Amino acid sequence: MKIYPCTVTLLTLALAGCGGGGGSSSSTPAPGTPAVSDAQKNYESVALSSNGGLHYLTGRLGFTTSSSGALSISSGSYFYTDDSSIPQSAANGAQTVSVAFSTAAKTLALPALSGNTRIVVNGTVYVQAFPNQPQVTYSGANVQEVYLATDGKTVVRTFLGTSYSTTALSGLISSSPAELFTGSMLGLITNTINGNSLYNQQASWQSGAAYLKVVRQYVGDTLFVGDCGGTATTGPNVSPCSTTVATVEGLFPRVSTADGVTYQIGDGQIVTLAGVRAWVATAPVQNTAIPQYRVFYQSNGAVYSGTLIKNGTPLQIPALGSAAAQNFYIFLNNAALQSVKSAVNF
Structure with a gap:
């Protein structure tokens, strides 16, 4: 075949x-x-x-x-x-x-x-309409x-x-x-x-x-979020990476199941992004047509994973x-x- x-x-x-x-x-x-x-x-x-x-x-x-x-x-x-x-x-x-x-x-x-594209806006996860x-x-x-x-x-x-x-x-x-x-x-x-x-x-x-x-x-920094744990979800309630670690600093070192990379805290910087406190990788994710960056962010006592596409x-x-x-x-x-x-x- x-x-x-x-x-x-x-x-x-x-x-x-x-x-x-x-x-x-x-x-x-x-x-x-x-x-x-x-x-x-x-x-x-x-x-x-x-x-x-x-x-x-x-x-x-x-x-x-x-x-x-x-x-x-x-x-x-x-x-x-x-x-x-x-x-x-x-x-x-x-x-x-x-x-x-x-x-x-x-x-x-x-x-x-x-469609199940999920994006963080002002600290809240929204699902993009489809079609x-x-x-x-x-x-x-x-x-x-x-x-x-x-x-x-x-x-x-x-x-x-x-x-x-x-x-x-x-x-x-x-x-x-x-x-x-x-x-x-x-x-x-x-x-x-x-x-x-x-x-x-x-x-x-x-x-x-x-x-x-x-x-x-x-136009504008755009933070996409996806499931980080073993549970696949739809809608705005995504699976966190951890519910026992409340801040992004406590997550590292972290192996990303999405891209297979082990991230150290020094591989990025902590910023405020889309209304949340987030760690953003310095180097882009490999093998993506649109340049994007691994993100871990904290919200409501848990840490989640996403990717950032930067303004411009x-x-x-x-x-x-x-x-x-x-x-x-x-x-x-x-x-x-x-x-x-x-x-x-x-």
Whole structure:
């Protein structure tokens, strides 16, 4: 059995539909027309519901071959999009993003999707809402998104875009720009399995097809928390590392089960973070696309574990087929998505 895993974590998937942009301001608008920057125009050219919205591809494909060489797709494979849009320009005020999921391959169902991202805000653990419905506003020439907790009001994290660019697509899908295949999950279908192509290589892009390349960063220090003990939990009540040690100093040395590292107290410093007293490692956690730092923090007589993503950290994902991280995301417009759906052979 040959497996070709190409996955995007839900953390990454949660970013779909979130905009970012930067650039010079547009020319002076007509009286009564809100001014938008070139980057914001690029965002709206795809993100507005009237323009078909943003579509972020996610996939994992596995295949088996019989003794005769016949190809079949493995159970558990998926190839789908996170579809998002805003009803009108954020120049008119904050816009709530509508989010849905749809399969991009007629033979594959959507996988079971869920969210349990937990973030500390002002000393309290909140669960980020899923599906995400960020609120988009324009900040200067950029696009800002805030993500809310399940209570529908607490902001748990914020992203700011620094670049938006659109690329028109025409001609054969197989002749598309290389970054579209290496920078998005569209590259999955370029695999040839035992001589079988996963899409019609003579298929062309529909009229108006394009993709949007987005660069974003975190706004504010963001503290994610997870289970530290042996009990797996959902919701805001996470498992502590210790209920007998009340301060972070008493926890060291500490072997992190999350990353297999033995931390000494001198490997970091104690600070106030997200409303809690916390020890933060000096060196980042290894093998993560987005730079993050191990955290142990004290709360209500116990010590918990988490990770910190610092203010200004770029949003990054592993490049397809590479261990290197890329600092951009690619979204298809609706015409491009329909072209892909028509071209795939599974």
